[in-house]
Amino acid sequence: MTETNQAQEEAKTSDEAPDDTGTAQKKVSPAGRIVFLIITALCFVYLYYRLNGAAAREGLSLAAYMTQVFSNVAWVPWLGLMIAYSLFYFFVDTLVVTRALNWFVANIKYKDILPIRASAYIISIFNEQIGKGAMAYYLNKRDQIPGWEVGSVMLFIMFCEVFYLLVWASIGYLFGGSGLPEAFSLMPAISAGAAIFFVIWLLYFQGKILPNNTFRQRRILDAFRQAKLKHYLMFLLLRSPALLAAVIVYSIALNLFGVNASFMELLPYLPVIFFAAAVPTPMRAAAITFWVILFPENEGQMAAFGFVQHNFFILFNAVIGLIFWRRAQRELFN
Numbered sequence: 273m274t275e276t277n278q279a280q281e282e283a284k285t286s287d288e289a290p291d292d293t294g295t296a297q298k299k300v301s302p303a304g305r306i307v308f309l310i311i312t313a314l315c316f317v318y319l320y321y322r323l324n325g326a327a328a329r330e331g332l333s334l335a336a337y338m339t340q341v342f343s344n345v346a347w348v349p350w351l352g353l354m355i356a357y358s359l360f361y362f363f364v365d366t367l368v369v370t371r372a373l374n375w376f377v378a379n380i381k382y383k384d385i386l387p388i389r390a391s392a393y394i395i396s397i398f399n400e401q402i403g404k405g406a407m408a409y410y411l412n413k414r415d416q417i418p419g420w421e422v423g424s425v426m427l428f429i430m431f432c433e434v435f436y437l438l439v440w441a442s443i444g445y446l447f448g449g450s451g452l453p454e455a456f457s458l459m460p461a462i463s464a465g466a467a468i469f470f471v472i473w474l475l476y477f478q479g480k481i482l483p484n485n486t487f488r489q490r491r492i493l494d495a496f497r498q499a500k501l502k503h504y505l506m507f508l509l510l511r512s513p514a515l516l517a518a519v520i521v522y523s524i525a526l527n528l529f530g531v532n533a534s535f536m537e538l539l540p541y542l543p544v545i546f547f548a549a550a551v552p553t554p555m556r557a558a559a560i561t562f563w564v565i566l567f568p569e570n571e572g573q574m575a576a577f578g579f580v581q582h583n584f585f586i587l588f589n590a591v592i593g594l595i596f597w598r599r600a601q602r603e604l605f606n
Contacts, residue, residue: 308552315557319575322564326571341572346528353528354581357521358588364514365389369407371510372429375503376495377421380411387603388414390596393589400550404430414603420491428495432507437543438466439508440515444540452540453566459540474501518542522581529577531570541566549582556582 320334327337366389370382388410396403408422445452445459475481477488477496488497519538526533545566549559560578567574 311551312553312557315553315561318561319557319564322568322571323575337572338576341576344530345576350525350528353521353525354584355588357517358585358592360517361514361585362390362393362589362592364511364517368429368507368510369425371506372425372495373411373422376425376428376498377417378415380415387596387600390589390593391600392593393586394593394597397586397590400552410600410604421494424492424495427492428499429507431496432504433511435466435470435504436508436511436515437546438463440512441540441543444536444543448536448540456540470504474499474504515542515546518546525581526577529573531567531573531577533567555579556586 323338324334327334330337332340366385367382369389370380370385373380373385388407391410392403392407394403395406404426405423408419408426411417411422412419442459442463445456445463472481473496476485477493477499479488487493519535519542522542523533523535523538526538545559545562548562549556551558556578559582560575563574563578564571
């Protein structure tokens with residue numbers, strides 16, 4: 273941190289920020305749980321309705337219909353494709369985390385972040401945010417970095433991920449808007465609103481808007497105070513190869529499931545589906561539902577594709593975490 277930031281932090285009282293040894297503990301709102309349960313129930317009801325209808329049109333039971341769908345998939349090339357993509361994503365993801373930590377916290381080598389990022393994937397099976405909290409704990413124990421500093425970087429990454437997906441969804445709309453569902457007609461308004469919000473956000477944390485407001489001085493927002501426009505642009509450049517690779521991989525994988533999909537067709541779809549995948553529903557039900565909505569003529573194939581694609585990705589990432597688990601244990605407890 274800069275000397276100015278350090279002086280600001282020393283002037284703050286301890287109740288204005290999380291403890292230095294970890295992130296603040298918060299109870300999950302019962303209302304939030306209920307909302308996600310309702311979303312999950314609606315997703316499963318919708319999927320059952322669409323899949324049962326597709327099975328009936330084929331003169332099959334739902335079980336027989338889905339068995340037929342799964343039996344027609346080219347599993348061996350799909351498996352090789354997904355393993356290669358998962359490994360590529362892991363290396364890009366680790367690079368993004370490494371660079372963000374280097375920008376705002378400490379100079380940590382890429383090879384030293386690998387076991388941290390990989391181990392967090394294990395916990396992310398249950399909740400991505402808890403996985404990020406585990407990274408803060410890991411760095412606090414191993415490198416004595418205050419948990420709030422890592423938490424601030426994780427918030428920066430989460431914020432940037434939303435905008436990088438919006439950028440690519442906007443680019444996809446620009447090139448293929450005429451063939452997209454009617455709901456995508458909102459993209460220009462969403463993109464314009466997001467751009468205005470980002471400019472206001474950047475100027476606020478630079479102190480050019482509401483200079484006397486103290487909200488920006490909170491420890492957990494330290495990364496945003498340090499961030500310049502170049503950091504946001506660098507994040508976009510570093511993270512984008514993972515999305516572009518996903519567009520290629522998913523278009524190939526869809527063909528292996530018997531569904532024709534082009535690169536340009538998937539470019540505006542994938543960011544939206546990745547937003548849905550971030551919703552904490554069992555078995556990524558929200559993402560599966562979006563696949564069926566976006567490809568309504570292939571209900572069975574899209575439900576099967578969404579289910580195995582997203583859940584394999586999460587589980588294989590956890591396997592990567594297991595590979596690094598012994599090293600992580602040594603660094604934490606020895």
